[in-house]
Amino acid sequence: MRLFWGFLSGLVFGLGLVISGMANPAKVLGFLDLAGTWDPSLAFVMGGATLTAFVGYRLVWRRQAPVLDPSFDIPKNRAIDRPLLAGAALFGIGWGIGGFCPGPAWTALPLLAPGTLIFLPAMLAGLWLGARIKAGAFLQDKGTSS
Numbered sequence: 001m002r003l004f005w006g007f008l009s010g011l012v013f014g015l016g017l018v019i020s021g022m023a024n025p026a027k028v029l030g031f032l033d034l035a036g037t038w039d040p041s042l043a044f045v046m047g048g049a050t051l052t053a054f055v056g057y058r059l060v061w062r063r064q065a066p067v068l069d070p071s072f073d074i075p076k077n078r079a080i081d082r083p084l085l086a087g088a089a090l091f092g093i094g095w096g097i098g099g100f101c102p103g104p105a106w107t108a109l110p111l112l113a114p115g116t117l118i119f120l121p122a123m124l125a126g127l128w129l130g131a132r133i134k135a136g137a138f139l140q141d142k143g144t145s146s
Contacts, residue, residue, distance in 0.1 A: 002068045014107045020045040023108040025099025025115055032096055083134075094123070 021027040022045065030039035065071050095101050098119045100108070105123065108116045 005068060013103065017104045017107045023104040023111075025108075025113075028095070028099040028104070032099075087130075090126075094119075094126075 017023045021042065027039060028042065030037060031042040033039075060066070091101070098105075098115065100116070100119050100123075102123060105116060105119050109120060
């Protein structure tokens with residue numbers, strides 16, 4: 001049952017990304033182009049998402065636990081540190097250059113657009129490299145091969 005609800009949630013999310021234009025990098029880049037031909041329509045998408053999340057969180061926090069899990073999985077670390085800021089900056093730079101963030105990139109994959117076919121492998125390589133650096137394995141491999 002959990003797999004079904006996960007699939008359904010992902011499907012609704014993906015359809016929302018496609019319908020709103022978030023899977024179209026040209027539309028996203030038009031939104032980010034404040035000095036050029038700015039397209040403000042995605043501000044309404046983000047505003048609607050913010051409102052929906054606000055209401056959803058208010059309803060969810062009234063429950064003792066999620067419907068399909070015994071407890072809420074809430075991060076304990078609340079520090080704003082260098083890795084968090086660096087990751088946020090890299091995310092923003094990648095979004096600004098490619099016009100994609102991870103969710104919309106996956107929903108655009110079936111279109112086989114050249115930008116998507118470059119962005120997704122680069123994103124996956126970055127995730128892999130980041131995990132290796134965080135674990136210290138990348139630096140250890142460099143040190144042992146010399």
